[in-house]
Amino acid sequence: MGWRAGIQTLVGTVYPTTCLSCGTPVEGEAGLCSKCWLGSNFIAGLVCNTCGGPLPGASLQEELCDACIQTPRNWTAARATFLYQGEARKLVWQLKYADRAEIATAAGPWLLKALEPILPENPVIVPVPLHWTRLFKRKYNQSELLSASLAKKGQFQHMPALLKRTKRTPPLIGLNRAERQAHLLGAIKVQHKLVEQMSGRHIVLVDDVMTTGSTLGAAAEACLSHNVASVRAVFLARATKND
Known part of the structure; x- marks a missing residue:
């Protein structure tokens, strides 16, 4: 492995x-330059506890947005x-x-930092799955790449x-929450051979974008049925309403 590390160092030089x-060239590990960092709208400050969307003001307790209050x-x-804007x-x-x-790969530390306020003990990191036909066409599941990076960073x-x-x-895209939920009904299941391994564990689902939360809800329901x-x-x- 030493020669590979040496080649990586040389390539980096x-x-x-x-x-x-x-x-634009940047120092350190792969990431963003200062201009793109500022244009990436990283979420900071008060957020809705169940959807992660930003909220105005400040609070010392967990808060919910109107949408999550109306539809738990x-x-x-x-x-x-x-x-989900700009860069x-x-x-x-x-x-x-x-x-x-x-x-x-670069997103692993970003995801870990975002997750820290709600990080459970001894979590199991699980990507939201793609149907095999889309996986065959795309060759990879972007959510699995993200979950692998997060799991590696957080061990x-x-x-x-x-x-x-x-x-x-x-x-x-373009469908409302009810339409999305209708399409997703029964679309995500737990692999039976892995049921025992998830018993009693805290599951952390990973996805690239949350819009209405319908896909996440279907994945969560599959887990919660066990x-x-x-x-x-x-x-x-x-994503927000204006995205």
């Missing part, structure tokens, strides 16, 4: 690490790294469709095969 978004979630808590939207698109796996157990899509759903301690979630980006 000849080809400086560049910004994931604009390609079936998971315990969730957080997101940044808003962040560009990064998510490139990770999802342009085979930019290095974005997921958590990673269980990428825990959930599976049992039916292919149509594209959900004997888990809790279900929480973390996303690379959180």
